Amino acid sequence: MYIYDNYDQQIVEDRVRQFRDQTRRYFAGELTEDEYLPLRLQNGLYVQRHAPMLRIAVPYGLLASRQLRKLADITRKYDKGYAHITTRTNVQLNWPALENVPDILEELASVQMHAIQTSGNCIRNTTTDQFAGVARDESIDPRPWCEIIRQWSTFHPEFARLPRKFKIAVNGCASDRAAIEVHDIGLEAVHNDAGELGFRVLVGGGLGRTPIVGSCINEFVPWQHLLGYLESILRVYNRFGRRDNKFKARIKILVKALTPTVFAERVAEEWAHLKDGPITLTEAEVQRVSKHFTDPAYLELSDQDQELAALDAEHPGFARWRSRNVVAHKKPGYAAVTLSLKKTGIAPGDVTEKQLDKIADLADQYSFSEVRNTHEQNMVLADVEQRKLFELWEVLREHGFATPNIGLLSDIICCPGGDFCALANAKSIPVAEAIQERFDNLDYLFDIGDLDLNISGCMNACGHHHIGHIGILGVDKKGEEFYQVSLGGSSGREASLGKILGPSFAQDAMPDVISKLIDVYIEQRTEEEHFIDTYKRIGIDKFKERVYASNN
Amino acid sequence: MRAIIKNDQVIDDQWTLLSAEADLDEALRTEQAIIPFALWQEHKSQLQAVKPLGVWLESNQAVEDLAEDLAYFSVVALNFPVFTDGRHFSSARLLRERYAYTGEIRAIGDVARDQLFFMQRCGFDAYAIRADRCPVDALQSLTDFSVTYQAAYDQSLPLYRRRTA
Numbered sequence: 001m002y003i004y005d006n007y008d009q010q011i012v013e014d015r016v017r018q019f020r021d022q023t024r025r026y027f028a029g030e031l032t033e034d035e036y037l038p039l040r041l042q043n044g045l046y047v048q049r050h051a052p053m054l055r056i057a058v059p060y061g062l063l064a065s066r067q068l069r070k071l072a073d074i075t076r077k078y079d080k081g082y083a084h085i086t087t088r089t090n091v092q093l094n095w096p097a098l099e100n101v102p103d104i105l106e107e108l109a110s111v112q113m114h115a116i117q118t119s120g121n122c123i124r125n126t127t128t129d130q131f132a133g134v135a136r137d138e139s140i141d142p143r144p145w146c147e148i149i150r151q152w153s154t155f156h157p158e159f160a161r162l163p164r165k166f167k168i169a170v171n172g173c174a175s176d177r178a179a180i181e182v183h184d185i186g187l188e189a190v191h192n193d194a195g196e197l198g199f200r201v202l203v204g205g206g207l208g209r210t211p212i213v214g215s216c217i218n219e220f221v222p223w224q225h226l227l228g229y230l231e232s233i234l235r236v237y238n239r240f241g242r243r244d245n246k247f248k249a250r251i252k253i254l255v256k257a258l259t260p261t262v263f264a265e266r267v268a269e270e271w272a273h274l275k276d277g278p279i280t281l282t283e284a285e286v287q288r289v290s291k292h293f294t295d296p297a298y299l300e301l302s303d304q305d306q307e308l309a310a311l312d313a314e315h316p317g318f319a320r321w322r323s324r325n326v327v328a329h330k331k332p333g334y335a336a337v338t339l340s341l342k343k344t345g346i347a348p349g350d351v352t353e354k355q356l357d358k359i360a361d362l363a364d365q366y367s368f369s370e371v372r373n374t375h376e377q378n379m380v381l382a383d384v385e386q387r388k389l390f391e392l393w394e395v396l397r398e399h400g401f402a403t404p405n406i407g408l409l410s411d412i413i414c415c416p417g418g419d420f421c422a423l424a425n426a427k428s429i430p431v432a433e434a435i436q437e438r439f440d441n442l443d444y445l446f447d448i449g450d451l452d453l454n455i456s457g458c459m460n461a462c463g464h465h466h467i468g469h470i471g472i473l474g475v476d477k478k479g480e481e482f483y484q485v486s487l488g489g490s491s492g493r494e495a496s497l498g499k500i501l502g503p504s505f506a507q508d509a510m511p512d513v514i515s516k517l518i519d520v521y522i523e524q525r526t527e528e529e530h531f532i533d534t535y536k537r538i539g540i541d542k543f544k545e546r547v548y549a550s551n552n
Numbered sequence: 553m554r555a556i557i558k559n560d561q562v563i564d565d566q567w568t569l570l571s572a573e574a575d576l577d578e579a580l581r582t583e584q585a586i587i588p589f590a591l592w593q594e595h596k597s598q599l600q601a602v603k604p605l606g607v608w609l610e611s612n613q614a615v616e617d618l619a620e621d622l623a624y625f626s627v628v629a630l631n632f633p634v635f636t637d638g639r640h641f642s643s644a645r646l647l648r649e650r651y652a653y654t655g656e657i658r659a660i661g662d663v664a665r666d667q668l669f670f671m672q673r674c675g676f677d678a679y680a681i682r683a684d685r686c687p688v689d690a691l692q693s694l695t696d697f698s699v700t701y702q703a704a705y706d707q708s709l710p711l712y713r714r715r716t717a
Contacts, residue, residue: 005715007699007715010699011697011699014696014697014699015697022666030689031666035635035664035666038636121636151701151711152701155670155700155701156702157669157670157671157673157700157704158638158641158642158670158673158674158704159641160638160667161635161636161637161638162638227710238641238642239614239639239642239643243639273650278703278708279703279710282713285712285713285715288715
């Protein structure tokens, strides 16, 4: 992974000093609440229901074991002994004291971490595929490009006060696990017919209040011009994006208002000025950054298909876990393992300090000391030897990471919701837990198969409810919490947005509602269909009839 | 006379900022006036001979519309109605980098310390700090960071063209 040099380190240290002084001035009354707000937000610090919440950046989800240990340490020293993995692959602390945040940032800087631009109206953490660099279907490793974008976007002077937040995702795979179609900018690394590397650029996708799939504005931007092109997009947005209404301020509204074609022309005009200027990327820089993402010291191994099949036969639990939580690896004899943070009874994405330390140990022991966070709020050991899978499974079980539910109904994406978040209209974690409890029979879960269930506590859509096969949105009706259900959303290629089923439900009705939806699927499905396929074939009506019929 | 930051120092301001309602008379009788852009557009022919002259833009006014007239102005002031409105960060870069404007670019309006580092990178060289804040204190913000990644007005090369191993 990327290792800071003196320049990178200096920047995070300067930031700690700057934020320490800003916080001092706030407490001294030299900065008002309103003035301090955007400053602390750009450092990931929200003031929430119970306490400030600090969002720590994990660039494109990559963490080293020493960083995990530092996080564990910080949660012990400054928080309540646990952390939360977010849908932007960051790490969130729910209970730090405001006056301690400068010290926390200083500790983070000591392991090359920070909280820069994890919130506020600026360019946020760039995300990518959790299996980047190891996926079998990958054609271009997106990680060096993510790092190049990270550096360009870090304290970019022109884009420090954008109309609204701005999210970029990069994909380099046949499948799209980075959900690039629902980002402000989605980049797909591709080769053109001449074999040259470049990027297909999508703009104006996003969830939130006005969910929309992004439009392609350039089929191929040569890699040398990536930053110049991004700078052109951001400049057009910074100048012409709406600032009069927070809910109309995302770039998707501007792209829609201008039409993607006109927006693309504006960007091209801007780019004509920047193209071939100093912002042009150099071969040397791409090589310098790429060197940090070369293969680790893999052993020459062969795939263990037979041995693993034998273990499967002997240990059904292992077989189940392997079928859901283990994926193929580009290197023979290796596998990528997802640690489920979705055990029933634990808030989705939460991880304790003990678990963080344990994961760090496992990373050292099994996966070249690295871990990845996923936007589904799980963690990944990306380079595990297949011959060690069984022993790893036994350790994971002991520590609560082996729930074999990756991609299943109980692998719920869920925002912190009304229990923690000041923006939320409704709680989300108790709804997730009630559904997980209803569907805790593994045989049944496996029979239901692939299903994305996403829950957001408000229409800011941090829980990505629009792109869940089943999406749940917390809404406020005259001071009471209700839940709106949508069906048919999906991320990945051919992303689609869910359609609202009908009137919303009370919290305690939710497990029943989900059960009825699943019943319809089970009755209607053909053998090879997943939930989303059946939905696409039969439409929403049968689901609607079942759910609302019984309410009468 | 109001104190402003100019070229990294606190000095007494020699200029008078005219409000958006100012008329031609006021512009002609004020020495070293910074006039609203709309007034310039309306009375360009009468104002062309006035020297020195400054102009200021609202945050929704585009520098492109001023570009051909830049030679008339010793000061271009860019107004921040609220400090969270970042449009003029782009305006300043365009004035410097695209239109090669070498006069003063001044930040006016809701301008306070914590924007200054970014502003200077974009090409501002003068800051009328909000009246209730101390410009001397604000000077410190100009050195918030000792390293920057991007090319901008203050640094023509991005770090990746400057890094030494």
